[in-house]
Amino acid sequence: xxxxxxxxxxxxxxxxxxxxxxxxxxxxxxxxxxxxxxxxxxxxxxxxxxxxxxxxxxxxxxxxxxxxxxxxxxxxxxxxxxxxxxxxxxxxxxxxxxxxxxxxxxxxxxxxxxxxxxxxxxxxxxxxxxxxxxxxxxxxxxxxxxxxxxxxxxxxxxxxxxxxxxxxxxxxxxxxxxxxxxxxxxxxxxxxxxxxxxxxxxxxxxxxxxxxxxxxxxxxxxxxxxxxxxxxxxxxxxxxxxxxxxxxxxxxxxxxxxxxxxxxxxxxxxxxxxxxxxxxxxxxxxxxxxxxxxxxxxxxxxxxxxxxxxxxxxxxxxxxxxxxxxxxxxxxxxxxxxxxxxxxxxxxxxxxxxxxxxxxxxxxxxxxxxxxxxxxxxxxxxxxxxxxxxxxxxxxxxxxxxxxxxxxxxxxxxxxxxxxxxxxxxxxxxxxxxxxxxxxxxxxxxxxxxxxxxxxxxxxxxxxxxxxxxxxxxxxxxxxxxxxxxxxxxxxxxxxxxxxxxxx
Amino acid sequence: xxxxxxxxxxxxxxxxxxxxxxxxxxxxxxxxxxxxxxxxxxxxxxxxxxxxxxxxxxxxxxxxxxxxxxxxxxxxxxxxxxxxxxxxxxxxxxxxxxxxxxxxxxxxxxxxxxxxxxxxxxxxxxxxxxxxxxxxxxxxxxxxxxxxxxxxxxxxxxxxxxxxxxxxxxxxxxxxxxxxxxxxxxxxxxxxxxxxxxxxxxxxxxxxxxxxxxxxxxxxxxxxxxxxxxxxxxxxxxxxxxxxxxxxxxxxxxxxxxxxxxxxxxxxxxxxxxxxxxxxxxxxxxxxxxxxxxxxxxxxxxxxxxxxxxxx
Numbered sequence: 001x002x003x004x005x006x007x008x009x010x011x012x013x014x015x016x017x018x019x020x021x022x023x024x025x026x027x028x029x030x031x032x033x034x035x036x037x038x039x040x041x042x043x044x045x046x047x048x049x050x051x052x053x054x055x056x057x058x059x060x061x062x063x064x065x066x067x068x069x070x071x072x073x074x075x076x077x078x079x080x081x082x083x084x085x086x087x088x089x090x091x092x093x094x095x096x097x098x099x100x101x102x103x104x105x106x107x108x109x110x111x112x113x114x115x116x117x118x119x120x121x122x123x124x125x126x127x128x129x130x131x132x133x134x135x136x137x138x139x140x141x142x143x144x145x146x147x148x149x150x151x152x153x154x155x156x157x158x159x160x161x162x163x164x165x166x167x168x169x170x171x172x173x174x175x176x177x178x179x180x181x182x183x184x185x186x187x188x189x190x191x192x193x194x195x196x197x198x199x200x201x202x203x204x205x206x207x208x209x210x211x212x213x214x215x216x217x218x219x220x221x222x223x224x225x226x227x228x229x230x231x232x233x234x235x236x237x238x239x240x241x242x243x244x245x246x247x248x249x250x251x252x253x254x255x256x257x258x259x260x261x262x263x264x265x266x267x268x269x270x271x272x273x274x275x276x277x278x279x280x281x282x283x284x285x286x287x288x289x290x291x292x293x294x295x296x297x298x299x300x301x302x303x304x305x306x307x308x309x310x311x312x313x314x315x316x317x318x319x320x321x322x323x324x325x326x327x328x329x330x331x332x333x334x335x336x337x338x339x340x341x342x343x344x345x346x347x348x349x350x351x352x353x354x355x356x357x358x359x360x361x362x363x364x365x366x367x368x369x370x371x372x373x374x375x376x377x378x379x380x381x382x383x384x385x386x387x388x389x390x391x392x393x394x395x396x397x398x399x400x401x402x403x404x405x406x407x408x409x410x411x412x413x414x415x416x417x418x419x420x421x422x423x424x425x426x427x428x429x430x431x432x433x434x435x436x437x438x439x440x441x442x443x444x445x446x447x448x449x450x451x452x453x454x455x456x457x458x459x460x461x462x463x464x465x466x467x468x469x470x471x472x473x474x475x476x477x478x479x480x481x482x483x484x485x486x487x488x489x490x491x492x493x494x495x496x497x498x499x500x501x502x503x504x
Numbered sequence: 505x506x507x508x509x510x511x512x513x514x515x516x517x518x519x520x521x522x523x524x525x526x527x528x529x530x531x532x533x534x535x536x537x538x539x540x541x542x543x544x545x546x547x548x549x550x551x552x553x554x555x556x557x558x559x560x561x562x563x564x565x566x567x568x569x570x571x572x573x574x575x576x577x578x579x580x581x582x583x584x585x586x587x588x589x590x591x592x593x594x595x596x597x598x599x600x601x602x603x604x605x606x607x608x609x610x611x612x613x614x615x616x617x618x619x620x621x622x623x624x625x626x627x628x629x630x631x632x633x634x635x636x637x638x639x640x641x642x643x644x645x646x647x648x649x650x651x652x653x654x655x656x657x658x659x660x661x662x663x664x665x666x667x668x669x670x671x672x673x674x675x676x677x678x679x680x681x682x683x684x685x686x687x688x689x690x691x692x693x694x695x696x697x698x699x700x701x702x703x704x705x706x707x708x709x710x711x712x713x714x715x716x717x718x719x720x721x722x723x724x725x726x727x728x729x730x731x732x733x734x735x736x737x738x739x740x741x742x743x744x745x746x747x748x749x750x751x752x753x754x755x756x757x758x759x760x761x762x763x764x765x766x767x768x769x770x771x772x773x774x775x776x777x778x779x780x781x782x783x784x785x786x787x788x789x790x791x792x793x794x795x796x797x798x799x800x801x802x803x804x805x806x807x808x809x810x811x812x813x814x815x816x
Contacts, residue, residue, distance in 0.1 A: 253780045307578035368762045372576045383761050
């Protein structure tokens with residue numbers, strides 16, 4: 001077939017010309033590609049998915065979320081409990097050593113927490129750290145974290161983005177030094193960093209008895225290759241062993257070739273239509289609930305999932321990712337029903353439809369598919385395809401009446417990371433519903449899980465009834481890797497290199 | 505022949521004169537000469553023929569395919585074209601990533617390319633010609649100002665400026681046409697300025713001035729007809745240029761917005777599947793190549809045919 005010929009010839013050209021860093025099982029090196037250029041490998045100073053992946057391999061958190069059981073386990077801490085609503089006391093693990101030989105104890109936790117919690121130190125993703133007020137040392141292996149008000153999702157953050165840095169080294173090197181020569185306690189230590197381009201990780205032989213488990217593969221060699229087609233060509237020529245985020249169509253073709261393992265796993269990212277119910281962008285048809293419900297009925301989300309996203313993607317009905325704590329599933333659903341959509345439009349006073357600007361920043365094919373469905377019921381949507389930052393600015397100013405958005409919740413498995421982000425009258429809230437705000441405030445600040453669940457449920461039900469959002473689908477990611485390697489992806493979209501192993 | 509060598513001087517001269525006269529009598533009219541030059545120029549013939557075909561395709565697109573270029577069918581995505589296994593006879597050139605008929609999109613896309621090429625060349629032609637003629641005819645301070653404007657314009661990289669403007673205003677067919685029209689006038693101005701300078705002091709222009717013709721009349725009926733051929737050549741070049749720039753902008757996602765069928769956009773949308781479905785970019789790519797080649801050959805041929813040294 002012609003296709004195979006082209007693929008073959010591209011591969012051949014690369015094989016002869018490429019700088020093949022002898023990748024494979026034989027020399028115990030896993031060659032990996034990052035799509036985005038990482039601005040800094042210091043995990044507090046980047047906001048990219050690649051940064052999270054790097055962080056999980058090099059550093060440890062106090063807790064660890066077991067992906068199979070969904071339970072929190074102790075990593076750098078061994079036990080923990082709330083002393084009161086805003087004080088968490090943790091016992092730390094003894095005998096842990098950083099990659100540079102520094103001993104881990106309460107001073108490291110206190111230093112790290114106090115450093116990142118200070119807004120003037122400029123941690124990029126403030127929501128990851130601004131719930132912490134400070135940390136206080138009780139004794140060498142006991143520490144207390146004081147929060148700014150009750151914060152029930154604390155464990156989620158302690159197991160996720162909050163990683164512990166060595167106090168002596170960080171005080172001396174600072175974020176700039178950490179970005180060039182990172183030191184942590186994680187299963188991999190960093191051998192070399194070429195900022196934004198090339199990172200080499202080596203297995204840390206002195207890794208403590210962590211629930212993460214020790215690394216199996218000796219070397220992980222990471223290069224930045226922004227283009228998917230280039231990544232694929234390198235994969236075919238043997239220059240890469242492991243890539244992810246491969247689009248569904250390509251993943252299908254690669255699976256059919258039979259030379260690589262293709263694994264698919266859902267991610268916590270969901271896509272949704274943000275509708276300006278509050279009329280922030282002026283007076284337009286979308287402020288009417290019937291029109292918003294018509295839009296929800298007009299789009300065949302199942303067909304988009306089946307033909308475009310594929311894999312483990314699912315249609316979502318609630319304004320959050322289904323596994324997140326508090327994500328009520330028993331909400332009003334809107335089936336694909338163009339006739340009903342037309343009827344609703346007619347009831348709202350638009351029997352001939354209307355014209356509206358439709359903003360999007362990624363996944364143009366999905367946006368185009370939705371345009372076509374909207375056109376079928378008479379809604380003439382004009383696609384305005386912008387860069388993420390440009391569209392975000394417009395949304396912050398409330399200038400968009402309808403936009404196709406996605407949100408990955410930073411892999412935080414709690415509805416506060418998405419519903420509360422968007423419905424608490426902030427710059428990105430286009431519903432401005434006081435009732436929803438009250439419920440969310442109650443849910444976010446209570447430490448009683450039952451109260452939280454109840455209030456999230458009320459809020460999400462109203463959001464669905466009013467169709468403030470049209471939740472569309474959850475995303476998935478395709479992982480493609482050499483058949484020599486063994487790896488099971490997890491739904492939080494974090495590639496844990498220490499869980500990749502060679503097949504025996 | 506031995507006979508002719510031996511022929512006397514008088515006879516030879518006589519024969520030559522007769523031949524010359526006969527030649528003059530036989531010599532065709534200027535119109536016929538032009539026709540002969542046109543049809544003798546294969547590049548020009550090819551250019552005209554292909555361009556005519558593409559224009560006809562664009563005009564009669566709805567008659568050539570029963571498919572609508574906007575109708576999507578998510579169940580029938582990326583069906584291969586007719587020469588590949590597994591094709592659908594209903595879709596001669598296959599379907600794109602949303603299951604839209606590729607042939608229909610290609611045919612309707614010709615309209616976009618031609619419209620952008622023609623209108624952008626027209627806008628820039630009007631601006632550039634006005635400036636160039638004014639500078640060439642009046643000279644002096646007018647010339648200084650126009651030359652300065654041309655220099656300013658030449659100092660700006662077209663693609664970057666177009667990208668920036670479209671990024672700010674948002675991409676749409678109208679915006680792209682206007683932006684390209686406002687950016688591509690420099691060559692018109694340069695060429696018209698120098699051509700007008702060449703003819704402005706010729707006798708017939710001075711004669712027109714002497715009998716008191718108005719400036720518009722001198723420019724329009726004495727100067728313009730004599731520089732028109734240069735204008736046409738530049739216009740074709742700029743038309744091809746505009747078509748390529750539109751394709752580039754659309755490829756970068758800043759030109760014509762989907763779902764409008766545009767060849768540049770089709771290439772952009774097919775790019776992701778380049779490794780596995782190369783025909784997705786090959787088909788619009790070839791179409792774009794042929795159109796631009798035809799326009800360039802047409803311009804080149806027009807220059808050859810109308811250039812004074814080839815008038816025989």
